[in-house]
Amino acid sequence: MRRFWLMKSEPDEVSIDDALAAPSRTISWFGVRNYQARNFMRDQMQEGDGVLFYHSSCAVPGIAGLAQVASKPYADKTQFDRKSPYYDPKSTPDAPRWIAIDVRAEKAFPVITLAELKAEPGLSDMRVLARGNRLSITPVTAAEFRLITSRLVKGRK
DNA sequence: GCCAACGTTGGC
């Protein structure tokens, strides 16, 4: 069954335009260091799942593009790299603790802002809008995904 | 830069 996700990235690190400019428009989503988000990647995300590409910690936070999950989960190699900010001394190649997944960008559009998302009655239960939410990967329901892609994305560019 | 909210760590 195809699932849907919202994935947060800081555009200063990797923006939707960076992803579109990458070879095969595909980037490795590494650096996740939260167990809940990791478990989504490890246990639930599948190739072809729909992704809302969200820009966070920036001037205009919100959904900036659409993408797809493009690989199975695999060990995030930055966890073994002593020079990486994502290095985890407690992880070993035999039992990798952290996982990455490939994401293929589809399109970018003017950001659907947080204010717009909050103003949409059909999105009132969206996980990413929940108070105090900090998860970098959150599940999106099929209805939410459909509403966003068919109503908010359409006619935006 | 502030600060609320949350996750993780580690002493006990």
Place this chain on the structure above:
DNA sequence: GCCAACGTTGGC
């Protein structure tokens, strides 16, 4: 297993 202290996230 509890929980205080600390670190991080992320909107504003």
